[in-house]
Amino acid sequence: MLRYTLMRLGIFAGCFAAVWGLSYAGLLPQGLGSSNGLWLLLLAMVLSAPISFVVLRKQRDSASVQIAARVDRAKAGFGRSASQEDLADEAGSGPGGARAGG
Known part of the structure; x- marks a missing residue:
């Protein structure tokens, strides 16, 4: 069970890094005002859920x-x-x- 949790966190961290990199490069919107961190977290969660479901x-x-x-x-x-x-x-x-x- 711990292994599954750690793997899921790893997928989330990878998605967060990818989303952050795309946002930093200007390929993704920056969010509204100072909400960039929250925007990146939510987008990483949305992306990592189906990936971890399959993988x-x-x-x-x-x-x-x-x-x-x-x-x-x-x-x-x-x-x-x-x-x-x-x-x-x-x-x-x-x-x-x-x-x-x-």
Whole structure:
């Protein structure tokens, strides 16, 4: 997961450098007033999103498999915990095992 994030940041940085270079060369508009930095960031985000979607498909799929495995393990753990609580409740509610409660 960390590898995917770093690769995505690298693609963004590359897009930002390319957009900055094109803006510096005068091939892209400079923005309005002092908004050039924000303009460059937004344009780099818009460009890097589809690039990373296509280029990082394999890494994204492997990250989603890892996340799904973690979720399945957590669900199994919660299921075991819930069944143990149910067994404890059933054992405590038998004859002579009534709990004092409120």
